[in-house]
Amino acid sequence: MASPADLTARSALSRLCTRCSVSLSRQSRAANGFAQTPKHQQRPLSTTSSRTRRLAPLSPLVVTNAASKHLAAGASRLSISTTSRALHEHDPFKFDPYYGNPYATPILSQDNLFHPFSSSPIRAIRERAWFIKRHSSCPHPDHAPGGSQLPKHSEFECPDCGVPLYCSKEHWADDYERHLEVCDILRQINEDDHDLHSGRYFAEFEYAGVQLDEALVNFSSWDTFLYTREFKAINSERSMRQATRILTYPITIGSILHELSPYNIKAGGRLTVEGLKSFSALRYNLHPPKNGGGPSIKDLRVRPPPVRIFVLGARAESSLPRDAWIQIAHLFPLCDIHLIFIGPEAMLNRKEKIPPRTPENPFGMVVEDQLWPGFKISTIADYYHTIHKTGYFYPYDPYFDCFVLFHPGLGHPASSHHWAETLPYLLETKAPIIVTGYTEEDMQRDINWVNEQASGEFDLLLEPGENTFRSLRWDLNDMDPLDISAGNWGVWAFRGKRYEATRKDA
Ligand SMILES: [Zn+2]
Ligand SMILES: [Zn+2]
Numbered sequence: 001m002a003s004p005a006d007l008t009a010r011s012a013l014s015r016l017c018t019r020c021s022v023s024l025s026r027q028s029r030a031a032n033g034f035a036q037t038p039k040h041q042q043r044p045l046s047t048t049s050s051r052t053r054r055l056a057p058l059s060p061l062v063v064t065n066a067a068s069k070h071l072a073a074g075a076s077r078l079s080i081s082t083t084s085r086a087l088h089e090h091d092p093f094k095f096d097p098y099y100g101n102p103y104a105t106p107i108l109s110q111d112n113l114f115h116p117f118s119s120s121p122i123r124a125i126r127e128r129a130w131f132i133k134r135h136s137s138c139p140h141p142d143h144a145p146g147g148s149q150l151p152k153h154s155e156f157e158c159p160d161c162g163v164p165l166y167c168s169k170e171h172w173a174d175d176y177e178r179h180l181e182v183c184d185i186l187r188q189i190n191e192d193d194h195d196l197h198s199g200r201y202f203a204e205f206e207y208a209g210v211q212l213d214e215a216l217v218n219f220s221s222w223d224t225f226l227y228t229r230e231f232k233a234i235n236s237e238r239s240m241r242q243a244t245r246i247l248t249y250p251i252t253i254g255s256i257l258h259e260l261s262p263y264n265i266k267a268g269g270r271l272t273v274e275g276l277k278s279f280s281a282l283r284y285n286l287h288p289p290k291n292g293g294g295p296s297i298k299d300l301r302v303r304p305p306p307v308r309i310f311v312l313g314a315r316a317e318s319s320l321p322r323d324a325w326i327q328i329a330h331l332f333p334l335c336d337i338h339l340i341f342i343g344p345e346a347m348l349n350r351k352e353k354i355p356p357r358t359p360e361n362p363f364g365m366v367v368e369d370q371l372w373p374g375f376k377i378s379t380i381a382d383y384y385h386t387i388h389k390t391g392y393f394y395p396y397d398p399y400f401d402c403f404v405l406f407h408p409g410l411g412h413p414a415s416s417h418h419w420a421e422t423l424p425y426l427l428e429t430k431a432p433i434i435v436t437g438y439t440e441e442d443m444q445r446d447i448n449w450v451n452e453q454a455s456g457e458f459d460l461l462l463e464p465g466e467n468t469f470r471s472l473r474w475d476l477n478d479m480d481p482l483d484i485s486a487g488n489w490g491v492w493a494f495r496g497k498r499y500e501a502t503r504k505d506a
Contacts, residue, residue, distance in 0.1 A: 118164065139175070192242070288304065312342050402432045436488040459494060
């Protein structure tokens, strides 16, 4: 069992910016001499493999336009964008709910999910309250620079959403109108957090299997997607939020690469002409014609090389349940896919040991090749630019390769220097680069940074905008609870500019 100090440290770490948390977790390992065992390894076996690891909380199923406007307004006015990196990339693992047994009685029933954080029946949530109170500041204007009071921590919990936000009841009451803009969303976050700890059976984490040949997947929205993919157990808004929190990672990739993608070159379809060329090249291999191949000797056919999807700066996404990632294989059943997670934090939260670096495996790559026929996941805990320089994955081919960066923080002051070295190599490959952001501000900051670094050297493939397959669950930043965001909220794509031969006529 982990000691209370371990639990507190882990709970605190899981809320920090992952960049800071890496060094802290190293310190904590050094201090107690061993790495902490994730709780899910201490638990008895769960009933199916698809329930071995879970993502955390969600929020409103469908956030109405009005609510998202409030959020946007709240975010731009109240949040300090420099903290927006301190989000919940490993929340999925921090909450570590009891995944449930269909016959067990839940600890919390569905009509008993709201509890103020600091008096929650769930210890992990009380610890979260403790963390928020010590790290966030009262947003009342009196504490602003030049105001009448010095900054104070958030001690007072709003009775309606149960999140510690203000230093006192007086400041909460005085700022109530502004708080109303986000109170509903915060309450939903509160209930969704408690839901994950409720001990109920999470049927929404049963993933759909093989897609029938004759049934087309409809990518117009989460609803049509889940329906046409035959996800059967997602029948409430809360289940939808919990499920999309995980599925947003594979389906964001699938929805852009698939031939039935919701993004197109019609007006408002966001795909650019260069984007159509680029993604068509990949689709040529992702959707090959049927060739009559089969398992018997006479049906053997030459298989083209796998399409490689490089997920760079990988963190929590590398430890998502494998059944979630296999959803990509179900979307492209006729081609082989190799998913490659690369990033110094890619092995965080993973139970495998990093193999020693040898001449055959120079980067200590962890390979999982028995997940699904034709689908393989490899993980390398190193910087992409280090690997690129050695030519390990050469040659790159825009017909077979693409890059995905989930919330990379390209323009974030804490991480942009890491990306500065990577970007030129990515552009050099001419393969598409898909990028997501937590919020509009987060995404725009990345776009501005790419513009500064590589002005004129790249083509936009997908115009920035809200991601059809974003997480429907909202999260709050424990360092600043008014900084609210959703996983993969926005998405855009670009690639290194191609200079085509042109005729020089007189
Ligand atoms: Zn105050
Ligand atoms: Zn409230």
